[in-house]
Amino acid sequence: MFHITKEFHFSASHQLTHLADDHQCARLHGHNYIVTVELAAPALNNDGFVRDYHELKPLKDYIDNSFDHRHLNDILDGHSTAENMAYHFYEWCAARWPETAAVTVSETPKTTATYRP
Template sequence: MFRITKEFHFSASHQLCRLPDSHPCARLHGHNYIVVVELAAPGLDAHGFVRDYHDLGALKAYIDSRFDHRHLNDVLGSDMVTAERLAQHFYDWCRARLPETTAVRVSETPKTWAEYRP
């Protein structure tokens, strides 16, 4: 199996409204997010690719226009926008357009990652 990944960055705010008021994530706060999409295929196309990295430009445009410098609770219409839910959201978006998508990872901090891989 061949695998490729590509990394994307955006900054945004969110609030985990169902947490107790004493929890720091219950307050409005922001992160510099990193999104890594993984694509895989058992073979390569005629150009020697799993998928041309250029084809992932649509994901960059989507992230830049809908997520960068936005309040994620408003973007996703949820009071609990977690890294796990973002990973699943980006996976679903990618899989609908890029069938080779196998996983998406989202980081909120340099030491934390959430992954969605069905």
């Protein structure tokens, strides 16, 4: 299989209100998120690509217009964990690009959550 990845960055706030009051994530806070989409194919297309990176621009536009500098609880119905966001972006990407293999969301340089069916 051939695999490619592309990163998209955005900043946003969220709050995990279902956690105990003394949990740091229960407080309003923000992250500089990195969303990495992975596409895979058993063979390359006629141009020698899994998919041209330029074709992934709709994901950049979606993130920029709907997630960047927003409060994620308002967008994701309060389910703004990295795991839920990875699933959300996977579903969005897979509906557009059948080669979508996984999506990873990073909240910090040390933490990531990946959805891979």
